[in-house]
Structures are given as C-alpha cells and as structure tokens.
Amino acid sequence: MHIISVGLNYRTAPVEVREKFTFAEKDLPRALRGLMDTKSIMECVIVATCNRTEFYAVVDRHQLCGHYIRSFMERWFGLSREEFTNHLYMYEDEKAIEHLFRVTSGLDSMVIGETQILGQVKQAFLLAQAEKTTGTVFNMLFKQAVTMAKRAHSETMIGESAVSVSYAAVELGKQIFGSFHKKSVMILGAGETSELTAKHLYANGATQVIVVNRTYERAASLADKFNGTAYSMEEAISKLHEIDIMISSTGSDGFVISREQVQEAMRRRKSKPLFMIDIAVPRDLDPSIAAVENVFLYDIDDLENIVQSNLEQRRSEALKIEEMIRQELAAFDQWYRTLGVVPLIRALQTKASDIHMETMDSLTKKLPDLDEHEMKVIRKLTKSIVNQMMQDPILRIKEMAGEKHPEEAMDMFVKLFALEEQLNQSRQAEDVKLEDNAETIKSALGHKQTPVVTAVPVFAHP
Template structure:
C-alpha cells in the first residue's frame, strides 16, 4: 500500500480556480463515500479550506492511484482533467506525509503559523473516520499530525506574533494596556479591514467598542456581529471623549481627525492617555497629533515594522518545527515498517496459544483429580513458559521488518513457524469484520510486499 496526496492551493491556483474545486459542506459526505468506493483507494480524507483542496489516499499502486484520484476530481466537479492539470500538485509516500505535517502545523499556510488549519484538518479527519473512510494507516497518520500540531502550538512561538496589519494593531494595544477589559475601543471604518479588526477585538474580550462609518447601516452591520455600538462619522469627536484606543481604517482623501480636533477632545478628556492607530493608506489621522501630550499615534509604517519583525520570529520558529517534523516522519516510517509484521506476530501468538490450550486440556484429561487451584497454577506457569519463548522471536521479527530484504526474511519466518494457515484465518476474519479499521485483507506474502509505504 502507498500514500498519495493530490491537491491545489493558493500557491498554484487563483481564488476563482480554488472556488471551482471547493467541496461544498452539504455534499462533502457524499464525496467522501464516492472517494472511498473509488478503485485502487482503500482509505481517503478530503481537506478543503478557502486556500486549498487536498485529497489524501492510501492506494494499492501509485500509477493507478494517481489516475483514479484525478478521475474522481474530474467526475465530481464535472471538468476535464486537462482543465486542472496545471494547478495540481502530487506528493507520494514520505513527501505526502511530510506535507500533511507541514500543513497541520501551519507551515504551508498563506499566513505562516496560522492555527485555524489544525481544526480544519482535525474536522476533515474525524468526518472521514466517522464515514469509515479511514483505516489503520490514516488513523495513525492523522492522529500523529494533529498531536504534533498541538505540541507545536504549545511549545513554540509560531502563532504568538502578529503577521497582519490589523492583528498587529490589536497586539500593539495589548502591549500598551495588558488586556482590553474595561477599555473602550473606537473603530473608524467598517470595510474589510475594520470588520477584521472588530473580529480580533471581540476575540480578545473587548466588551465596549464603537464602529464609526460614513454609512450608518454599514457600521451597524459590523457592530451587530460583535455586540458593538454603531455611530455615524459626524459624531466621531463626541465618542472619542470616552475612548481609550482609536483604530482607523477608512478610505478617504483627507484627514478624518486633525491635530486641532484631538486637542479639543483631549481637553474634555482631562488629558487622559489616548492611543491612536492608523492602519489606512492614505493616512486617516494627522501625523501632528503625535505632538500632543498624552496622545500616542502609530501609523501603518510602525505596524509593518512589527509585522516584519514578527515574520522573522515566525521563520525562526519554523526552523524548530521543521526539525520536529523530521523526527515525526522518522517515527511514522518506523511504525509503517513494522505494520507488515503485525499479522505474522498475531499468527505466532495465536498458534502458541492454541498449542498451550491443547496441552492444558491433555493434562486435565490425564490427571482428572487435579484441584482447580492446581490447574490454575499449571495454566499460569505453562503460559509463562510460552510467553518467554515468544519474546525473542517477536522482538527479532520487528527488527527484521526494518531491513532492506525484509520480504525474504519474513517469508522464511512464516515457513519456519508454519504460520500460513493462521495468517490465512486472520485475513478471512478481517474480510468479514465490517467494523474493523484494518486495510483489506491480503495474502501473507502480498501483505509483506505492499505495506512499506515509504519504499
């Protein structure tokens, strides 16, 4: 079996193209079912965000897998394969695993280190798992990716430094005040930047903020989303008397607030400190405002300096995470290398248990006068002998699974312990166990040959 990933993202496709190949939430379950029943595919997960569409699959052959995954995309979205071939990237085995780790940790995001992607990966995996579209390999792989990303978020600073202007403005306010509780924030402008700023403020616990806009209806639309208050821009100076922070991002050819206006407001405030952050281009706030006592003005150049510094910090943290990903990749490859021996180990244990039970039954027949206590002691210590005899062969078979010639070695092991019948029985049981999360049963030699995902 092999791991295959195909997809397109913000690096390879425009927004319009990404929209064409976006799985709709109301039909995504059906898409997963179709993917699961596609030829060559035994496990599948669909990851869809505004910046990427990716399909992860466990396939029986790489060439067949690529063909059927492309066909699945073409059929589902009703387009010719040639229409998306230029946008598509394909990763196989180790590269696919490493890519998933990078995606989940936020290293492949448009905003380096963003944390929202972890929840999106988690939801995609759980959705596929609930629909029985994942099995042994993906249950392990996605669990490992999610655990890694959680560890990254708690042990590194990758997500702690603002890398957008609007968020940098919020972080600047936090650095000044510590937190926003009991602070009044005025947002001037109800466009995309203003709305995003309001969203960030709401997430930071602001319970008193005012949205100011030329159009009152638009200001109210944004304010209502976050339990804020809306006012018309004509009343701006009046609301500043109670403000602690002003964040301005309105489109205008002239200053929204001048030095003279703020000087008058400052007198009515009894010269309480007022922090003003101008994230608009052209600027909304007169730069001379910064000359006033207890009024502190920051513009977009100040914020972009913060963003650049924070991007550098995130890049440094990303280097740490790359090392963590390398270790996780090695760990997953090690686990995969032993996956092929699981049926063999189980078969050896099952055969040994059968022999042990048969021997105890003979003892009971030969010695019918044994008490229950005596029989219990015989079972316990005879089973201990069996377990001790199994210990070294089981350790050895796991080590053999990591050798280049493991196929030949494992075949010899099967023949040496005469395990063909036990393995066949296990495979038959798995075929009839619809609740099992193991891959489709195969002949023992096929299992050994196909499991090395990283080969």
C-alpha cells in the same frame, strides 16, 4: 500499500479556482463514500477549507491513483481535468505524511502557525471515521498528526505573536492601556481591516463604538455589529475628546484629522492617552499628530513592521516544529514497518498454541491418572515454556522489520518456523470476513462498487 495526498491550496490556485472545489458540509459524507468507491483506494480522508481542498488516501497502486482521484474530482465537481490539473499537487508516502504534519501544525497555512486548521483536520478525520472510510493506517496517522500539532503549539511560541495588522493593532493597544476594559473606539471608514481591528478590540473589552463613514447607512450597519453609534464627520470631530482609540481608513485624498483638532481634544480629555491607528493609504491622520503629548499614532507601515517581526519569530519557532515532524516521521515509519509483522506473529502464536494443545491432549491419554489440579499445573508450566521460547524470536522480528530490507527478514522468519499453512488459513479467514463485511456495507449504502475494508497485507510498507 502507499499513502498519497492530492490537492490544491492558496499557493497553487487562486480563489476563483479554489471556490469551485468546495464541499457543502452536508455533502461530505457522500463525497467520502464516493471517494472510497474509487478504484484502488483503501482508506480516505477529505480536508476541505477556504484555503485548501485535499484528498488523503491509502492506495494499493500509487502510479494510477492520482489519475483515479482526478477522475473523481471531474465527476464530483463537474469540471474537466484540464481546468484544474495544473493547480494540483501530489505527494507520496513519506512526503504525503510530512505534508499532513505540516498542514496540521500550521506550517503550511497562509498565516504560519495558525491553529484553526488543526480543528479542521481533526473534524475531517472524525467524519471519515464515522463514515468508516479510515482503517488501521489513517486511524494511527491522523491521531498522531493531531497530537503532534497540539504538542507543537503548547511547546513552542509559534502562535503567541500577532501576524495580522488587526492583531498587531490590538497588541500595541495592550502595551499602552494594559487592558481595553471600558475603552471607547471610533472607526473612521468602514473597511474590512478597520472592522476586523474593531472586532478584536471589542472582544478584548472595548465597549463604546462610534462609526463614521461617508455613507451613513454603511456606518449604521457596522455600528450595529458592536452595539455602537453611527456619526457624521462633523459629529465625530466633536466627540474626539471622549474616545480612547481611533481606527482610520477612509480612502480620502487628504488628511481628515489635523494636529490642531487632536490637540484641542487632548486639552478637553485632560491628556489621557489617545491611541490612533491610521490604516489608510494615503494617510488619513496628519503625521505631526504623533508629536502631541500622550498621543500614540501608528500607520500601516508601523503595523506591518510589527507583523514582519512577529512572522520572523514564528519562522524561528517553526524550525523547532520541523524537528518535531522529523521525529514523528521516524516514529510513524517504525510503526508502519511493523504492520507486516503482525500476521507473522499471530501465525507463530497460533502454531505454538496448536502444538501445546496437541501435547496436552497426548499427555492426558498417556497419563490418565493425573487429577485436575496436576493437569492445571502442567498446562500452566508448559504454556510458560512455549511463551518464553517465542519471546525472543518475536522481539527480533519486530526489530528487523524496522531495518532495511524487512521483507527478507520476514520471509526468512516464515521459512524458519514453517508458518505458510497458518498464514494461508489466516488469509482465507480474512477473505471470508471481508466478503461478508463488503456485502453488508454494499447493501446498507446501495453502492454499485464495494468499498474496500482495510486489511493490512503481509510485508506492507510504502
């Protein structure tokens, strides 16, 4: 078995390509079942967001599975592979697992350390579970990835510093006001960044919102989002003394607010602090306004510097998460290596149990005068002897499965304890079970191909 990840994201594909590979939420269950129908795929999860579309799969032949998944993408999205192959990446085994850990913890995000992707991966996994497209491997791997990401965000400061202009503006405002409770905001212009900054301020307690724009209808539309008021520029100037925060991004060729206008407003507001954010290029607010007492003026460069500084802090915290990922990779590898040992241990336990039962039957025949209590004591003591005899071999084979060349150790284990018969019986029983399950699933889903129910083969290791 092998684990692979095939996908495209904001680094490898522009938005005009990514938007061709989106899934409607209602279509994802059918897509998962269709992917499970793809040859060689034993388990699968689809992670689809605005910045990435990724297909995770447990496969039995990694050399061809990239081809099979690309074929699925061609069929599902109705595109020829020539249109998207150059935008795809593919990771195998340890690299695929590491990639999942990086995605879930936010290290692979456009905004490093963001937490939204964690919820998106978790939902993708839960949906795959509900559609029965995950099994032993992905049930463990995705739970481990989600748990590690939660720990990464709780044990580091990667998500605590602002890394967008809008968040940086809010962070600055908190330093000045402490709280935005009942603070009033004026927005000059109705651009995306201005709107986003106003949204964050409003969510943090700012109440009154005034929107000013050359097109009154657009100003009114934005004002409605915050239960605010739309004003003309002339009206806005007369309201300067009533506001606490100004966000400006008008696209004007010259200054729209002068130092004199701000000085007059400050006299009327009795020098209470005024927080002004100039996001426009060229600037809307006269830079000399910064000299007015109790006025805190910041332009786009000031905010970008804060963002870059905070990004550096996040990158520093990311190094701690990278170490967590290395530890999680080792833990998953250790668990994965032991999967092949499970059938061997079961076979040994089965053989020991059969020998014990035969011995007790023989004892009953040879000592027919033993009463029920005596038989119970003997059965308990002999079973204890058997279990103690098996304890060390089981412990050793688990340890050896985590070392190099585990196949040799497990092959020797089978030969030493003569477990071939028990393993064959187990495989035959599993084959019958898989056939029954496959027919049930095929009947229920109406598939042309039968989804493969995950069965961990002996000696499984990527």
